Amino acid sequence: MDEACITLGHGAGGRPMQALIQELLLPLFDNPALAALEDQARLPLPTQPGCRLAMSTDGYVVSPLCFPGGDIGCLAVNGTVNDLAVGGAVPRYLSCAFIIEEGLPMALLRQICQSLAQAAREAGVSIVTGDTKVVPRGQADKLFITTSGVGEIPAGVDLGMHRIAAGDALLVSGPLGDHGATILAARQELGLSCQVQSDTQPLHGLMQALLARVPGLHCARDLTRGGLNAVAHEFAAASGLSLWLEEDALPIRPAVASLCELLGLDPLQLACEGRLLACVAPAQAEQALAVMAHWPGGEGAARVGAVGEAEASPVLLHSALGVVRALAMGEGEALPRIC
Template identity: 55%
Template sequence: MNDAASTPLSPIGRRSGRVRDGTVTLAHGSGGKAMRDLVDDVFVAAFDNPALAPLEDQARFALADLARDGDRLAFTTDSYVVDPLFFPGGDIGELAVNGTVNDLAVSGARPRFLSCAVILEEGFPVADLRRIAASMQRAAAAAGVAIVTGDTKVVPRGGADKLFLTTSGVGVIPAGVQIAATRARPGDRVLVNGCIGDHGVAILAARDDLALEVPVTSDTRPLNGLIDALREACPDVHCLRDATRGGLATVLNEFARAAGIGVHLDEAALPVRETVKGVSEILGLDPLYYANEGLLAAVVPPDRAEAALAAMRAHPAGRDAALIGEIDSAPAGRVILHTGFGGGRIVDMLVGEQLPRIC
């Protein structure tokens, strides 16, 4: 059977290309047939959906369909340069989809569509690229979103470190939803949906130069379903943010500064695995500053805190949820950690980066 006869038809009726090379070459970024074959065989095959199928230079949507979900759009973008690309509990593709979904969801938006731009280094294994694209599609399906457009560039060997991803997302915010850092009020309670620091330690363990062997996996996961459950139990969530780079400490400082309030944390209430504590003590790092990829901080009114906590714990992404502190009027713009010894210390913004290339 000749090549043309064995090449499958794409959703729009034209014949899809096939990648014959084992590694990415500069020709795969040239805009010609080799590039079309790579896009068809790896990305279109993995992400296949009606909005992507026309393969125009943009995805197109009916405004009426979006308007049925709410009265405002949320739009976000992020780039992913994690090292290594594959780590315990996930990979760069899953991380990119979940990270963008979560950035939309913490605004109260319902994530709908993502784009994906890929920068590849010459020589990158095509098999690894297929694995990452498949991982992205599984993550998108789990979050209920579609990857509808994208771009592929190839740089010469040494011009990048294997692969970088940039994902952008669009979501729709339901009418009446107002979630913002400025809405934190004295008396509010602070909740998290899970254990702190898992992603940071998983990345550390995956890096050959540290030779760590710890049974911790990344917490990368979509949080939009959890947020829906939280908002059903507590419709007036004041603040939400996912604690990625800079960790939980940075997010809480952002709340404190934006609203001009003080955040008071109970050290004993912080959910941190013993393994994460142990690694942190060995390396002299603070779990409050580790990047997380499936952890959010929520600030809710005091009369709904218990209901919100119960709703989070009933969801798979919130089984380890905890009430970790509360909001006060003072000290304005500060986060204070109250220790088991009866003292307190200021938890400031992260200066620099505890761990480079973490997400």
């Protein structure tokens, strides 16, 4: 396959498309289920009594495709793996669909696919089925990826917003807003610089460690679009309780804070791609923080607040000056095309 760029023929089902699949995708995503080249993957189901299947799907349209700390390939794997992991699932399989704009350099596609394959290996998941479509110039923006994931929830694991209780400690697993700030700074037309890189990483290992060592873990959610603010509002709405955040405790890197101040953005609404918010029984909060602190990227893990009784405002921020203010839920998309 010596073409320099993607052509419409790479999505037409003929020889160019077969070459793309056989010479680029199959060698990178190699596994028995994919090698069969059927129109579906044939996978074993969990056999242990009490196990459940978990499934998640997500689309990735990040711009630019490559950014400090990652690219759309590893982002697509980590994002879907994390959606499974925070529910207590062990990720097993991924599907991967590409929508490619005519003219995308083949070298760039190869680079992204290599990154995607490496991220899948690091997360311990197999890419077992997929699809490739090519659209004419101007009908997409270089490359979009959709991944779906299947995982296995072990017997006895019960995590979810139904378990959030008043008094629970709120913990974040690392600094907030790194990914959103990185994408913003990477957009060349803005002419900005930021000494930070995306936090994109899989969270399934951290979640399994928490489940093994912190029986008081009630709920977790990865902090993607809308950041901590969005997830806090989701927790409040689902539980009927209020969440109190302590401004002094929020782990935000100075570079991220400075960029947000310059542009009038709220770091609590910036996306992360390798951080989670956990609700933990207060007696086990320190144990959970210790687990987080020993995980890659967990140097900023912090207890940032608590779940309280229902209030008129679902999410409240206690400032360093002792002032309490309600945090409004985000309106619109403050920073589009971040994932």
